[in-house]
Amino acid sequence: MSHLMEIRDLKITFGGLDALSGLNFHVDEGEIVSVIGPNGAGKTTFFNAITGLVDPTEGNILFDGESILGLDPHQVTGLGIARTFQNVRLFPNMTVLENIMVAQHCRTSQLVFGALLQTAAFKKEEQEIEERAKEVLAFFGSRLVGYRYDQPAFVLSYANRRRLEIARAMATQPRLMLLDEPVAGMNPMETAELTALIGRLRSEWGFTIVMIEHDMRVVRDVSDRVVVLDHGVPIAQGSYDEVSTNPDVVEAYLGRPAEDGT
Amino acid sequence: MSATMTSSTASSSGSPKRAPVADQDWRKIGKWGGLCTLALVLVSLIGMPVGLDRRILIHPILSLGYLSLLWIPLMLGFVVSKQVKLEGVESPDPGGRDLLAGALTGLMGGVGMAVFMLALNTFNLRDPLVNWSPKLLELLNYGRGLGFGVVAWLLACCVLGLLGSAIHVVPADVRRVVSFSAFGLLGIAVLEGAIADLSEGFGLEFLTDSIYAKRGGVTVVWSIVLAVVIGVVSVLTKGRLKAAKANYSGLQGPERKRASRIIFVVTALLTIILPLFLGTIMNELLANVGLFLLLALGLNIVVGLAGILDLGYVAFFAVGGYTTAVLTSPDSPFFAPEMHFAVTLVIVVVFAGIVGLVIGAPVIRMRGDYLAIVTLGFGEIIRLLFMSDWLKPYFGGAQGITNVPGVDLGFITIKGTDPRSVFYLVLVFCALAIYISWRLQASRLGRAWMAIREDEKVAEAMGINTVNTKLLAFVVGAVLASFSGAILVAKVGSVFPNSFMILVSIIILVVVIVGGMGNIAGVLVGSFVLIGILGGPRQPGLLHEFQSFKLLIYGALLVFMMLQRPEGLVPSSRRSQELHQEEFLQDVWLKSEEHEAEEREAEVHAVEVGGAEGNNGGGA
Ligand SMILES: Nc1ncnc2c1ncn2[C@@H]1O[C@H](COP(=O)(O)OP(=O)(O)O)[C@@H](O)[C@H]1O
Ligand SMILES: [Mg+2]
Numbered sequence: 001m002s003h004l005m006e007i008r009d010l011k012i013t014f015g016g017l018d019a020l021s022g023l024n025f026h027v028d029e030g031e032i033v034s035v036i037g038p039n040g041a042g043k044t045t046f047f048n049a050i051t052g053l054v055d056p057t058e059g060n061i062l063f064d065g066e067s068i069l070g071l072d073p074h075q076v077t078g079l080g081i082a083r084t085f086q087n088v089r090l091f092p093n094m095t096v097l098e099n100i101m102v103a104q105h106c107r108t109s110q111l112v113f114g115a116l117l118q119t120a121a122f123k124k125e126e127q128e129i130e131e132r133a134k135e136v137l138a139f140f141g142s143r144l145v146g147y148r149y150d151q152p153a154f155v156l157s158y159a160n161r162r163r164l165e166i167a168r169a170m171a172t173q174p175r176l177m178l179l180d181e182p183v184a185g186m187n188p189m190e191t192a193e194l195t196a197l198i199g200r201l202r203s204e205w206g207f208t209i210v211m212i213e214h215d216m217r218v219v220r221d222v223s224d225r226v227v228v229l230d231h232g233v234p235i236a237q238g239s240y241d242e243v244s245t246n247p248d249v250v251e252a253y254l255g256r257p258a259e260d261g262t
Numbered sequence: 263m264s265a266t267m268t269s270s271t272a273s274s275s276g277s278p279k280r281a282p283v284a285d286q287d288w289r290k291i292g293k294w295g296g297l298c299t300l301a302l303v304l305v306s307l308i309g310m311p312v313g314l315d316r317r318i319l320i321h322p323i324l325s326l327g328y329l330s331l332l333w334i335p336l337m338l339g340f341v342v343s344k345q346v347k348l349e350g351v352e353s354p355d356p357g358g359r360d361l362l363a364g365a366l367t368g369l370m371g372g373v374g375m376a377v378f379m380l381a382l383n384t385f386n387l388r389d390p391l392v393n394w395s396p397k398l399l400e401l402l403n404y405g406r407g408l409g410f411g412v413v414a415w416l417l418a419c420c421v422l423g424l425l426g427s428a429i430h431v432v433p434a435d436v437r438r439v440v441s442f443s444a445f446g447l448l449g450i451a452v453l454e455g456a457i458a459d460l461s462e463g464f465g466l467e468f469l470t471d472s473i474y475a476k477r478g479g480v481t482v483v484w485s486i487v488l489a490v491v492i493g494v495v496s497v498l499t500k501g502r503l504k505a506a507k508a509n510y511s512g513l514q515g516p517e518r519k520r521a522s523r524i525i526f527v528v529t530a531l532l533t534i535i536l537p538l539f540l541g542t543i544m545n546e547l548l549a550n551v552g553l554f555l556l557l558a559l560g561l562n563i564v565v566g567l568a569g570i571l572d573l574g575y576v577a578f579f580a581v582g583g584y585t586t587a588v589l590t591s592p593d594s595p596f597f598a599p600e601m602h603f604a605v606t607l608v609i610v611v612v613f614a615g616i617v618g619l620v621i622g623a624p625v626i627r628m629r630g631d632y633l634a635i636v637t638l639g640f641g642e643i644i645r646l647l648f649m650s651d652w653l654k655p656y657f658g659g660a661q662g663i664t665n666v667p668g669v670d671l672g673f674i675t676i677k678g679t680d681p682r683s684v685f686y687l688v689l690v691f692c693a694l695a696i697y698i699s700w701r702l703q704a705s706r707l708g709r710a711w712m713a714i715r716e717d718e719k720v721a722e723a724m725g726i727n728t729v730n731t732k733l734l735a736f737v738v739g740a741v742l743a744s745f746s747g748a749i750l751v752a753k754v755g756s757v758f759p760n761s762f763m764i765l766v767s768i769i770i771l772v773v774v775i776v777g778g779m780g781n782i783a784g785v786l787v788g789s790f791v792l793i794g795i796l797g798g799p800r801q802p803g804l805l806h807e808f809q810s811f812k813l814l815i816y817g818a819l820l821v822f823m824m825l826q827r828p829e830g831l832v833p834s835s836r837r838s839q840e841l842h843q844e845e846f847l848q849d850v851w852l853k854s855e856e857h858e859a860e861e862r863e864a865e866v867h868a869v870e871v872g873g874a875e876g877n878n879g880g881g882a
Contacts, residue, residue, distance in 0.1 A: 051723055053719070053723065072722070072727070073719075073722045073723045074722050074723075074724075074725050074726055074727045074728070077723060077724060077725035078725055082724075083723065085720070089717055089719075089720045090720075091712065091713050091716040091717060091720070091721075092716065092840075093712075093716060093836050093837075093839060093840045094709070094712055094713065094716060094836075098709055098712070101706075101709055102709040102710060102712070102713045102721075102724065102726070103724045103725065105706065105709075105710050105713075105724065105725050105726045106724075106725030106726070107725075108706055110705065110706050110707075111706075111707060111734070112702065112707065112734070112738070114705075115701045115702055115704075115705035115706070115707060115708075116697070116698060116701050116702075118701070122705070125706070126705070126706075129706070151850065152836070152839055152846075154839075154843060154847075155846070155847055155850045168724065172724060172725050
């Protein structure tokens with residue numbers, strides 16, 4: 001009963017369309033769970049519900065035993081849930097470093113007067129924010145450090161934007177991290193690299209991870225458990241091998257090849 | 263085609279290719295020539311030449327009235343001969359063809375003016391067109407009869423169009439010298455009031471007395487002298503400024519800090535010392551610039567940093583003004599504690615903060631256009647409330663509150679009759695506002711505002727309480743505006759609802775946009791250029807003759823800036839990056855050549871894969 005996050009009978013309706021219906025889901029501390037399913041299955045909606053961006057029609061979401069239903073997105077982030085977006089959404093005109101610094105907002109507290117009076121507490125906090133930002137960026141090797149710090153985010157290559165988005169989620173100091181298609185648009189080399197990093201996010205940083213992913217090699221390589229959604233309904237769950245041989249899953253994908261894809 | 267070939271081969275082999283003179287884009291010339299006519303006639307009919315004729319720029323030949331017409335063919339001649347350079351197409355060098363295009367465009371304008379003058383002479387359309395007057399005709403023909411006027415305009419426009427196009431043709435060095443001389447001379451003529459006042463303060467009247475004629479305007483002889491001097495100086499200083507700038511931005515760490523500090527100290531000393539040598543009118547002008555600068559700095563936080571398009575900003579200006587009037591004036595109708603200004607300020611801050619919260623709380627959740635419209639409404643509501651019969655017993659209705667005392671500092675009383683003291687008071691608050699903007703920009707709060715400006719939803723998802731953070735921007739802006747209101751009222755000695763029209767909000771917004779949104783230096787420049795030269799909503803600027811055309815010029819300027827330089831006169835680096843992403847990306851790409859080849863390879867690869875997105879759809 002001590003799941004990190006538990007979702008009960010989640011139902012989300014968009015004007016008659018059931019994006020999710022009757023979803024039960026849980027993730028335990030330290031797990032990496034993958035959510036897969038064809039396009040339009042409701043995976044992103046599932047993340048949006050957890051992070052408070054859409055309100056569920058029915059059901060409950062518990063984080064650390066407490067309901068987080070009806071909380072504002074920033075409150076959810078404050079509790080320790082961070083996410084990335086499927087269609088990368090950085091702050092494009094802020095620098096790489098600023099993107100990470102601003103993500104520590106809910107872990108820091110200085111407001112107007114500290115900044116105006118340049119108090120010791122303010123300076124200390126600023127310094128810590130910057131150090132932490134650099135520490136997070138260093139996780140991605142040499143790709144986002146040095147001269148990159150002061151470049152606006154929009155100049156980054158697609159893969160680097162994805163990395164920066166993960167870095168930004170890390171900077172909110174979450175317990176649970178929700179990754180929405182983290183390797184979409186990356187080449188095989190970059191994909192392999194990021195797959196390894198996702199493993200290290202758990203082992204080194206201690207994050208629990210729920211990941212939406214289409215790339216089955218990534219899913220196979222990192223996940224402890226796989227949940228398959230189709231038309232808003234969970235049709236299978238279990239280990240990668242169990243799921244990949246499940247006839248329902250095969251049908252869900254192969255039955256409608258036209259809907260397959262990112 | 264063959265003509266092109268022969269002409270290019272005929273000109274000596276090394277010299278660049280020129281297009282044949284007759285190879286004109288006639289439609290383009292027709293279009294711009296027509297536009298030239300339209301603009302000339304329009305400017306004449308709105309009364310600019312007559313209205314501005316009193317202001318002499320170069321005595322006795324050029325008044326602001328004539329300039330308001332003459333720049334049109336010059337400008338359009340420049341525009342029509344500007345070449346569109348296309349990638350991959352070799353464009354011919356500017357030459358005779360472009361000169362002809364410019365001259366023809368100008369000539370069309372001249373023909374238009376000639377026809378217009380004939381019409382002025384023959385018909386009387388004074389009824390719908392108030393400026394259709396013999397006076398206009400007389401002005402246009404230089405008081406020497408219709409025939410002279412027609413010939414003069416044909417010639418003048420043609421020559422000006424030619425000159426305009428010649429800007430492209432002459433070598434860059436000549437272009438530089440001429441434009442420096444022309445704009446320098448224009449500046450000296452426009453700033454006559456300020457320069458005369460300043461030199462009087464330094465006891466140099468004899469100099470300005472000889473430069474400027476009695477009725478105003480630089481004398482012809484001095485115009486030539488000054489133009490030559492400026493030209494020579496521009497030749498001598500060529501490249502120096504750029505080098506200094508590059509040098510400055512090349513500095514690093516402590517050296518950079520020291521250079522910045524020196525610049526800061528010098529500027530600060532100048533701002534403190536110069537007003538001592540200025541007379542009443544110039545100090546009054548500076549005080550007005552300061553009041554609007556204070557407003558603009560506040561609005562810059564709200565719009566420029568947090569991205570909240572607040573069009574009802576004048577409401578806080580009004581709250582500051584009225585709070586001060588009620589608390590300090592003995593004539594306040596209902597409650598007159600006659601407090602000291604300093605005590606009042608504290609209460610003003612509290613009140614402005616509260617009103618900021620009250621107005622902000624309901625509107626802050628709206629987005630973009632909706633927020634702009636609702637705040638516009640609130641701004642007007644506040645003014646109407648102060649004006650209403652309902653609140654008349656408290657705020658005096660349309661009569662307002664008069665007899666507001668100045669700021670008594672013991673040794674001196676700051677009030678409107680001594681604009682220099684007001685300027686220093688404003689200066690203190692502007693310095694405070696600049697400090698606040700500067701510190702907040704580089705803080706946790708400033709970053710949160712930027713994130714909200716970039717993408718509000720994502721900012722919220724990254725843990726920023728967007729409602730509270732935006733409210734805070736609103737309140738900080740409100741407090742700065744209320745300071746400005748308080749000083750305005752202490753300066754003027756009275757307060758009326760009509761000082762707080764929507765127009766004030768809009769003019770401040772224009773100042774921020776034209777100056778450079780999100781940049782403190784931009785807001786500074788914007789205030790000086792717009793409020794100082796053109797004037798505020800009620801306050802005259804250096805070109806006080808513009809009074810009745812001010813809104814037109816503000817509008818035209820805004821349109822022009824939006825089209826040509828949307829990032830403002832002094833843009834923040836961030837905004838110019840945003841608005842010129844393509845070029846910036848190219849720069850970055852070129853720079854990254856210097857960085858490791860390996861990384862470059864990885865990136866190019868990533869871009870390719872990103873472009874061909876969709877090739878990694880999974881399947882179980
Ligand atoms: N805000 C919304 N309003 C209406 N329909 C939505 C909204 N968000 C998602 N949907 C619909 O819900 C379904 C599930 O979408 P989504 O969760 O994005 O699927 P995916 O599994 O591909 O991430 C889709 O049919 C989509 O059109
Ligand atoms: Mg999705």
